[in-house]
Amino acid sequence: MQSTSAYIDSLRPAGSKRSSKRDLIVNVFLRQEGHLSADTLVDLIRKEDQRISRATIYRTLQWMVDAGIARKVDFGEGRFRFEHSYRHPRHFHLICKECNRSSEFLSSDIEALVEEVAAARNFSARQSVVQIYGTCEQCRTGRAPVVAEGTTEALFARDALRIAIATERSGREFYSRGAKIVKDARARTVFNKLANEEVDHLAKLESRYQQLLAQDPELESRPTFLFFKGAANGLFAAGVEELVKVKDDRQALMLGIKCERNSHRFFKKYGERFEDSEGKQIFLEFADEEREHLELLIREYRDLIKRTTKRRPLTKAAGSARANA
Numbered sequence: 001m002q003s004t005s006a007y008i009d010s011l012r013p014a015g016s017k018r019s020s021k022r023d024l025i026v027n028v029f030l031r032q033e034g035h036l037s038a039d040t041l042v043d044l045i046r047k048e049d050q051r052i053s054r055a056t057i058y059r060t061l062q063w064m065v066d067a068g069i070a071r072k073v074d075f076g077e078g079r080f081r082f083e084h085s086y087r088h089p090r091h092f093h094l095i096c097k098e099c100n101r102s103s104e105f106l107s108s109d110i111e112a113l114v115e116e117v118a119a120a121r122n123f124s125a126r127q128s129v130v131q132i133y134g135t136c137e138q139c140r141t142g143r144a145p146v147v148a149e150g151t152t153e154a155l156f157a158r159d160a161l162r163i164a165i166a167t168e169r170s171g172r173e174f175y176s177r178g179a180k181i182v183k184d185a186r187a188r189t190v191f192n193k194l195a196n197e198e199v200d201h202l203a204k205l206e207s208r209y210q211q212l213l214a215q216d217p218e219l220e221s222r223p224t225f226l227f228f229k230g231a232a233n234g235l236f237a238a239g240v241e242e243l244v245k246v247k248d249d250r251q252a253l254m255l256g257i258k259c260e261r262n263s264h265r266f267f268k269k270y271g272e273r274f275e276d277s278e279g280k281q282i283f284l285e286f287a288d289e290e291r292e293h294l295e296l297l298i299r300e301y302r303d304l305i306k307r308t309t310k311r312r313p314l315t316k317a318a319g320s321a322r323a324n325a
């Protein structure tokens with residue numbers, strides 16, 4: 001993962017000079033969580049260096065928006081707010097109209113719906129903004145929240161791990177059941193091998209999850225950030241149900257291929273969209289593992305076809321078709 005200064009350097013146009021004022025402003029901005037107004041940023045910068053003018057700060061803020069370091073958000077208050085995008089995935093907002101606090105979430109179902117609508121209307125969607133206005137729990141009940149939200153980066157990593165763990169669990173279930181169903185010895189070996197790999201991956205992911213909790217003991221009870229409804233139960237869950245219906249080993253392998261392909265596509269698609277962060281890495285690493293499984297299953301499927309086709313005696317029609325070819 002990039003450090004903050006490497007990140008800022010990567011955004012600076014080639015040949016442009018370092019500006020210590022600009023670096024200070026960017027650094028202070030990147031240290032903030034949440035959604036800042038330009039005035040709040042001016043106050044924060046002035047605490048560090050009185051000599052930096054408001055105009056310089058405004059100009060730098062605009063430069064950060066253009067460079068993709070900052071995102072401009074409009075919560076309908078008559079002024080813009082700014083949030084940084086460094087290790088901070090895109091997200092949607094819940095905005096409380098009483099206290100003006102906002103919280104962040106992401107939903108694959110909302111994104112899928114936006115894609116569907118855009119495709120149906122032949123519209124090339126560049127950016128979608130979802131803002132839900134209302135009253136937060138604290139303003140509604142007067143009770144302070146039991147736990148604070150924590151940083152979006154930590155919530156994102158936690159939820160990415162939860163989804164990956166759920167997928168591994170349903171994958172392990174799929175392959176260990178599959179191993180009992182298939183009749184071909186080689187196919188059984190492959191299913192057992194994959195079930196064992198899922199156990200290994202699961203252990204790794206769970207220890208990573210424990211590491212994350214060690215950094216923040218309250219992390220488990222903080223609000224959900226990623227709402228991935230379909231994925232939350234594990235992308236193989238549907239496959240486990242379909243497994244009882246398969247009629248032969250080919251279908252069982254094909255079902256495995258289907259599950260791995262969906263899983264690989266899901267983690268790759270979201271992993272690629274996220275900003276550099278631990279959650280992004282988790283998704284992309286997981287996508288790679290699923291691709292390896294996918295490739296293995298495809299090889300085995302082809303091999304099974306070859307072996308079973310050879311063994312079968314040729315019918316007269318098939319024999320003459322071959323002779324004519």
Ligand SMILES: [Zn+2]
Pocket residue numbers: 096097098099100101135136137138139140
């Ligand atoms: Zn509120």
Ligand SMILES: [Zn+2]
Pocket residue numbers: 034035083091093104
């Ligand atoms: Zn935000």
